[in-house]
Amino acid sequence: MRSHAILTAAQMRKAEEAVIASGVPEYELMERAGAAAAEIIWRAGGKRDLLLLCGPGNNGGDGFVIARLLRARGVPVRVAAPGESRTASSLRARAAWDAPVEPVFDAAPATQIVDALFGTGLSRGLDAKLAANLRRLTDRASFSYAVDLPSGVQTDTGELLSDVPLSGLCIALGALKPAHLLQPASGCWQRLICADIGIDASGTKMQRLSPPHLLRPEPRAHKYSRGLVAVMGGEMAGAGMLACQAAARAGAGMVRHITPDKVHGGPGAIVTQQARTAADIARSLGDSRIRAVLAGPGLGRGKDASDRLKPVLGSGHPLVLDADALFLLAEAGLDAIPPGAILTPHEGEFVRLFGNLPGSKIDRALEAARCSRSILIYKGADSVIAAPDGRVVLSSAGSSWLSTAGTGDVLAGLVAARLAVMGDGFRAACEASWLHGEAARRAGAAFIADDLLVELPAAIASCL
Structure with missing residues (x-):
């Protein structure tokens, strides 16, 4: 999907709530997000061994879904987390993983790493120990991905709240966020993809700059009619x-x-x-x-x-x-x-x-x-x-x-x-x-x- 709509963190929450109010369970929305991201990662990295870092919230829940779906495709997947999951949907996604979850501070590097620690809505930076481990593991990987936003990025301003390593690919979920276009956050990845998860962002007044559609001068045009x-x-x-x-x-x-x-x-x-x-x-x-x-x-x-x-x-x-x-x-x-x-x-x-x-x-x-x-x-x-x-x-x-x-x-x-x-x-x-x-x-x-x-x-x- 090539989306030009941009939603703030609050607008994204409202858009998700609208989908849920239409009859789509919150966990189904998480499955959609995880499936969309897993497909992108699969196409980019194939069966290379992969480490998923999953946070306590719904971004981490997306990560558990990604891990489960990639494992089903034969990818050697490990999951590491800094603690327990805390939301209903992330707890369900973690239970569906049905495999060990390593302490993030003890995790060994992998060829591919996926950052699903914290996404949209982060209001404070990662603690120094967690940020240092994220950088260590990202620097050691050959392929790196950030789910929605790299952990440590403020969604609406593009501010870096803590140390943010460079990711190879950032997978925006549902719609772009301001930080995907604003500096310094937009310099924290090499490529950006927006994945469709069924979010309606048509009402936003904020868009990404896109190529214009220009018209040739009319056959009867002259220098003054052209401007x-x-x-x-x-x-x-x-x-x-x-x-x-x-x-x-x-x-x-x-x-x-x-x-x-x-x-x-x-x-x-x-x-x-x-x-x-x-x-x-x-x-x-x-x-x-x-x-x-x-x-x-x-x-x-x-x-x-x-x-x-x-x-x-x-x-x-x-x-x-x-x-x-x-x-x-x-x-x-x-x-x-x-x-x-x-x-x-x-x-x-x-x-x-x-x-x-x-x-x-x-x-x-x-x-x-x-x-x-x-x-x-x-x-x-x-x-x-x-x-x-x-x-x-x-x-x-x-x-x-x-x-x-x-x-x-x-x-x-x-x-x-x-x-x-x-x-x-x-x-x-x-x-x-x-x-x-x-x-x-x-x-x-x-x-x-x-x-x-x-x-x-x-x-x-x-x-x-």
């Missing part, structure tokens, strides 16, 4: 030009670079329009054919930059505000942000603009979107896209090579282009974020921001 993007230039022409080129390659029919000075170089397809005064800029932005305006890349942070930003904010056009524009807005206050704008802050810009909001990165993004009445792309190794109405999309960790100058300018240009093409700000933010990550994947290693531009046509072609 005119205006990019407000400033002190650093190169940053603005990167954004312009990204917008031009991401579907916009025309890109206009509004600059205080002449810009030399760059593609001939980018129209450069010189505008130094606020009145000049207002006239440039008075074109009713403009579908999106981007301000921030290379804008500057002084008075001149502030003067150039004001007509943008008052233009009435759909806006994308990035980089230096966010710095200036932090000084002006949130009321200066026109409703519906798309903001693209990294961590430092976010804190400067919104302060140290409480909660997980998801909580902070949603609160910032609500109070600013804007769509947010809260960038980082884990990016969160949030809308004022509570919709949120989480992006998997992208290429670490994106940590180089100019890649944010490229993303801002992509957002502006997608906004100009179809006018939906939240969708534009999601499409642009996916295309940005896909271009980085195609660029490989040690790329620079300009290299992303080369990969954009192929990234877009893959979504048509």
Whole structure:
């Protein structure tokens, strides 16, 4: 199953309760979970000897089911636990195992290890002795699996509550959880699979970023019908030009670079329009054919930059505000942000603009979107896209090579282009974020921001 729905720990409990209320016994749900995980482990590891670590709760119960089903397939299985099972379903699963259970602290290593100690809902870390044994056994195994989440991970925040060893495969049960996409937890496995156990997650407003479905221009399309993007230039022409080129390659029919000075170089397809005064800029932005305006890349942070930003904010056009524009807005206050704008802050810009909001990165993004009445792309190794109405999309960790100058300018240009093409700000933010990550994947290693531009046509072609 390829699931894009994400549930918090509380939402997962409610979803499970709904299944049980529909007539499915709780233990049957445990059997489903164990069977789904056992099938994945069987396909990955075959008949290699295996050690299952089972905790006291229902995650441990899933582990006992896995052990029983794999043993029936001829896998040499041992089970170890730190103590007795404590829930009705886990006690039943343990009884059905009908074989010895070793003390976890005395367990010998195996070729395969399955961590079913603690899954969703963990509120505190493992004790030091148990965490050390989990690492010892995982490090000695050739194949390692985590059931639902690795033990020691906080479900809703992605925080590591104790030492968490790297697993080869994490098997999410029923739906993805926030920690499957948030750092640092999402760096604790090499591969992630979501197993279907009959959970209905259709009502969630939280989704994983997925490839967009893009449309080719219509046969009668022309440069203005496809969308005119205006990019407000400033002190650093190169940053603005990167954004312009990204917008031009991401579907916009025309890109206009509004600059205080002449810009030399760059593609001939980018129209450069010189505008130094606020009145000049207002006239440039008075074109009713403009579908999106981007301000921030290379804008500057002084008075001149502030003067150039004001007509943008008052233009009435759909806006994308990035980089230096966010710095200036932090000084002006949130009321200066026109409703519906798309903001693209990294961590430092976010804190400067919104302060140290409480909660997980998801909580902070949603609160910032609500109070600013804007769509947010809260960038980082884990990016969160949030809308004022509570919709949120989480992006998997992208290429670490994106940590180089100019890649944010490229993303801002992509957002502006997608906004100009179809006018939906939240969708534009999601499409642009996916295309940005896909271009980085195609660029490989040690790329620079300009290299992303080369990969954009192929990234877009893959979504048509």
